[in-house]
Amino acid sequence: MSIELDHVIVPTRNKLVSAKLLAELLGVPWAPTSLGPFAPVFVSDGLTLDFMDTEEDFPIYHFCFRVSQQDFDAILGRIQAAGIAYRSSVRGPMDGQINTDYGGSMIYWNEPDGHQWEMLTVSYARQ
Template sequence: MTIELDHAIVSARDKVASARQLAELLGVPWAPTALGPFSAVYVNEGLTLDFIDTDEDFPVQHFCFRVSPEEFDAILARIQAAGIPYRSTVRGPMDGKVDTQFGGKGVYWNEPEGHQWEMLTVSYARQAG
């Protein structure tokens, strides 16, 4: 069997608001209450992000979504329509620009809990092969 990531738990102060926002931006289904204490975002057929409420301190997490060029344009349009600032670099000011240095498109934005989302069309983490 190939090893696949099935789910990840994302800490939040308001799991429902965080899950709803991400699901709406990505255009994927979500459930305000899933099994147990989670609000789930069904990223694709094999990956769920389970948001969980906590009042404890938690580190900012980074998740990157690789999408098609068409999906990129649709998601970026939803980010812009929601008035969410975004940037072309992992750190730095919200410049409202799209990164194109790896032969595709990429942007970064932060959600209200502080977690950082990245969206790209060409992976720089893995070489084509």
């Protein structure tokens, strides 16, 4: 049996703002009103991020997207055009640099509620 991650619920203060922003940056579709309490972002054919409003405290999540170099360049261009600060390390200052330590390209940025997004072209977890 093959096990695949289907969806993750992402807590947020404003599901529509957060989902729309991520979908636009990644260049993927989203549905602002289709699934009850969720604003889903269809990251790929097999993964959906379901943004859900909450007033409760929630931890900051970290999500990493592995993309092609061509997609990396396009997404980075959208991040830059939106004026979103990004960094080259998981922690540290927003240095606007690209990390190339693992033979590819990698950056990190945060969404309005603090969740951390990572984008890379070569996985350091699965070489």
